[in-house]
Amino acid sequence: MDLLTDKKSTFALLRKIEALARGVxxxxxxxxxxxxxxxxxxxxGLKSLLREAGIEMISGPGCPVxxxxxxxxxxxxxxxxxxxxxxxATFGDMTRVPTRRGALRTAIPAPGSSVRIVYSPxxxxxxxxxxxxxxxxxxxxxFETTIPSIALMARKARRTGLRNFAVLxxxxxxxxxxxxxxxxxxxxxxxxxxxxxxxxxxxxxxxxFIAREFGFPGAxxxxxxxxxxxxxxxxxxxxxxxxxxxxxxxxxxxxxxGNPAARAVMDEILDPDDSRWRGLGLIPRSGLRLKRDYxxxxxxxxxxxxxxxxxxxxxGCRCGEVLRGMxxxxxxxxxxxxxxxxxxxxxxxxxxxxACFVLFxxxxxxxx
Amino acid sequence: MCLGxxxxxxxxxxxxxxxxxxxxxxxxxxxxxxxPGVGLGDWVIVxxxxxxxxxxxxxxxxxxxxxxxIVENSGEPEETAGLP
Ligand code: SF4
Numbered sequence: 484m485d486l487l488t489d490k491k492s493t494f495a496l497l498r499k500i501e502a503l504a505r506g507v508x509x510x511x512x513x514x515x516x517x518x519x520x521x522x523x524x525x526x527x528g529l530k531s532l533l534r535e536a537g538i539e540m541i542s543g544p545g546c547p548v549x550x551x552x553x554x555x556x557x558x559x560x561x562x563x564x565x566x567x568x569x570x571x572a573t574f575g576d577m578t579r580v581p582t583r584r585g586a587l588r589t590a591i592p593a594p595g596s597s598v599r600i601v602y603s604p605x606x607x608x609x610x611x612x613x614x615x616x617x618x619x620x621x622x623x624x625x626f627e628t629t630i631p632s633i634a635l636m637a638r639k640a641r642r643t644g645l646r647n648f649a650v651l652x653x654x655x656x657x658x659x660x661x662x663x664x665x666x667x668x669x670x671x672x673x674x675x676x677x678x679x680x681x682x683x684x685x686x687x688x689x690x691x692f693i694a695r696e697f698g699f700p701g702a703x704x705x706x707x708x709x710x711x712x713x714x715x716x717x718x719x720x721x722x723x724x725x726x727x728x729x730x731x732x733x734x735x736x737x738x739x740x741g742n743p744a745a746r747a748v749m750d751e752i753l754d755p756d757d758s759r760w761r762g763l764g765l766i767p768r769s770g771l772r773l774k775r776d777y778x779x780x781x782x783x784x785x786x787x788x789x790x791x792x793x794x795x796x797x798x799g800c801r802c803g804e805v806l807r808g809m810x811x812x813x814x815x816x817x818x819x820x821x822x823x824x825x826x827x828x829x830x831x832x833x834x835x836x837x838a839c840f841v842l843f844x845x846x847x848x849x850x851x
Numbered sequence: 852m853c854l855g856x857x858x859x860x861x862x863x864x865x866x867x868x869x870x871x872x873x874x875x876x877x878x879x880x881x882x883x884x885x886x887p888g889v890g891l892g893d894w895v896i897v898x899x900x901x902x903x904x905x906x907x908x909x910x911x912x913x914x915x916x917x918x919x920x921i922v923e924n925s926g927e928p929e930e931t932a933g934l935p
Contacts (some may be wrong), residue, residue, distance in 0.1 A: 603900025
């Protein structure tokens with residue numbers, strides 16, 4: 484699979500992109516929706532190489548840790564500091580997001596309570612089975628890649644009659660914010676790179692409205708350098724031909740219909756919900772929450788949490804604008820000074836998929 | 852959270868739901884509950900402990916063929932290092 488990563492194919496693809504870009508109105512601005520694409524673009528120095536070829540890459544909202552509003556983090560802090568005998572289980576980066584109440588990592592849990600870092604939604608469920616005397620709350624943030632497994636765990640808990648397990652779910656679906664971005668018209672874009680692994684689950688159909696209603700090009704792309712460049716070539720070809728589509732340039736992993744088993748689990752356990760995204764605000768049907776039958780497993784209902792309060796970011800952080808593609812991290816006065824991966828001031832510097840973190844980490848990557 | 856790259860299934864229990872993948876030489880516990888029908892030796896994409904997609908070798912070969920064509924037509928210096 485060397486051709487996916489080696490420099491020779493990178494440069495051959497860049498030449499092709501350069502030639503294609505000459506034939507279309509400039510500037511060509513492609514939003515890479517997914518944080519993992521942002522990583523590929525920066526780690527391999529593609530950002531500047533692409534700029535030289537006439538393509539501006541804009542980071543999108545595709546980092547679940549980043550777009551989860553602080554209200555969720557504050558609710559998690561409230562739970563673990565305010566309730567005794569509660570284990571708050573979550574992914575590692577979630578514990579580091581700074582809020583006005585500090586971060587989960589530095590919160591002082593109530594007696595018998597603790598914060599536990601997990602790698603898979605299976606761990607908190609196993610923990611709940613083991614620790615029958617304690618409540619286990621899984622604070623899970625994710626897109627369609629992670630959502631089916633979280634849904635599966637709620638179903639398993641209910642089927643096995645586990646009463647001490649609940650999910651504080653920050654579950655986000657990718658197509659609705661893309662509509663919001665296009666409808667707002669806030670930024671000029673030429674095309675989307677759709678996230679490969681989200682699409683491996685949901686399939687191509689959920690993006691069809693983007694080509695149909697907005698006449699807007701897009702391509703599903705994988706995560707190696709050549710994958711990203713092949714996706715951009717497809718977007719350019721769509722612009723040139725005047726035939727916008729939902730192209731799939733990641734066929735080795737993405738089936739047109741997605742993953743039917745994963746989609747079925749989501750449909751069975753979860754309902755769409757109007758949800759608030761950091762930076763993007765309230766977006767109709769952009770999140771998922773457990774169905775009524777699962778109310779006992781929904782931490783919001785179980786503990787009467789209020790996610791409408793306390794959603795403010797730390798002063799000065801422009802993560803919200805970064806997530807809308809409105810601002811580069813370097814436009815933030817705190818970037819690399821008051822805000823670094825060791826002492827982040829916003830979630831975009833916490834997550835390894837966050838645009839601020841990625842830019843900070845790879846700021847010295849020279850191309851060539 | 853996400854291994855991101857295709858990994859190979861090296862262990863699978865009788866239910867077909869639980870097993871291990873090889874991630875850079877380490878065996879990592881993985882659930883296949885979302886991907887029924889996979890078998891030992893299949894390559895899959897894993898997110899947060901769950902396999903979500905199987906690698907299609909035919910499609911992978913097509914992508915490589917396309918890349919090879921683009922490299923050959925690009926006029927990049929003729930050298931075959933990196934070509935499988
Ligand atoms: S650099 Fe830090 S403070 Fe500035 S936008 Fe990014 S995360 Fe927020």
